[in-house]
Amino acid sequence: AQSVTxxxxxxxxxxGALVLLRCNYSSSVPPYLFWYVQYPNQGLQLLLxxxxxxxxxxGINGFxxxxxxxxxxxxxxxxxxxxxxxAEYFCAVSGSNYKLTFGKGTLLTVNx
Amino acid sequence: xxxxxxTPKFRILKIGQSMxxxxxxxxxxxxxxxxxxxxxxxxxxxxxxxxxxxxDKGEVPNGYNxxxxxxxxxxxxxxxxxxxxxxxxxxxxIPAGSTDTQYFGPGTRLTVL
Numbered sequence: 689a690q691s692v693t694x695x696x697x698x699x700x701x702x703x704g705a706l707v708l709l710r711c712n713y714s715s716s717v718p719p720y721l722f723w724y725v726q727y728p729n730q731g732l733q734l735l736l737x738x739x740x741x742x743x744x745x746x747g748i749n750g751f752x753x754x755x756x757x758x759x760x761x762x763x764x765x766x767x768x769x770x771x772x773x774x775a776e777y778f779c780a781v782s783g784s785n786y787k788l789t790f791g792k793g794t795l796l797t798v799n800x
Numbered sequence: 801x802x803x804x805x806x807t808p809k810f811r812i813l814k815i816g817q818s819m820x821x822x823x824x825x826x827x828x829x830x831x832x833x834x835x836x837x838x839x840x841x842x843x844x845x846x847x848x849x850x851x852x853x854x855x856d857k858g859e860v861p862n863g864y865n866x867x868x869x870x871x872x873x874x875x876x877x878x879x880x881x882x883x884x885x886x887x888x889x890x891x892x893x894i895p896a897g898s899t900d901t902q903y904f905g906p907g908t909r910l911t912v913l
Binding site: 720732734737778787790792 | 830831833835840841842843844845848850856858890892894899900901902904905906907
């Protein structure tokens with residue numbers, strides 16, 4: 689069975705600061721991993737995905753994530769936060785029949 | 801392609817009422833899913849289908865039913881609405897053999913009072 693743990697339900701950064709959102713996973717098979725972003729009252733938008741190719745994955749809006757098998761982690765980073773990055777972020781792992789198991793989410797606040 | 805569409809966008813139900821949330825995809829995807837999203841809890845899988853005529857339970861199926869008579873449609877039925885079913889519901893689909901992510905619909909916000 690798969691599981692995802694997102695450390696920190698709320699992360700607050702200043703505009704221009706590094707964004708680091710943490711995700712650890714558990715999977716019995718080599719995982720496919722995803723990060724999604726959700727803006728208020730909107731649906732889910734895919735930021736990036738890891739599907740067993742390069743371990744450093746680049747996504748949209750300047751975000752990237754690194755798959756570290758030894759640490760079972762897939763942390764999301766962005767070098768410089770922008771006000772428009774304020775949203776909720778979800779990490780997910782894919783299991784049998786492509787079913788997704790999501791973390792509980794991290795709300796990112798960006799302060800001016 | 802319209803992708804994954806969901807109707808209605810919003811609905812308020814009274815306790816004990818029933819309703820069907822509609823989900824349609826026009827991409828000929830085999831796999832379809834229903835998730836619910838509650839604040840602070842992420843998304844949880846309710847039911848899924850691997851093709852027409854085949855459905856299976858996810859993590860939180862109690863209080864819900866599904867059917868899959870066609871490839872395109874995957875309706876979710878609430879028979880006796882309860883306040884615990886107040887949530888945002890997302891439908892998603894993906895083709896067999898994909899290394900991509902699921903395609904999500906825009907969601908249905910349901911309130912049960």
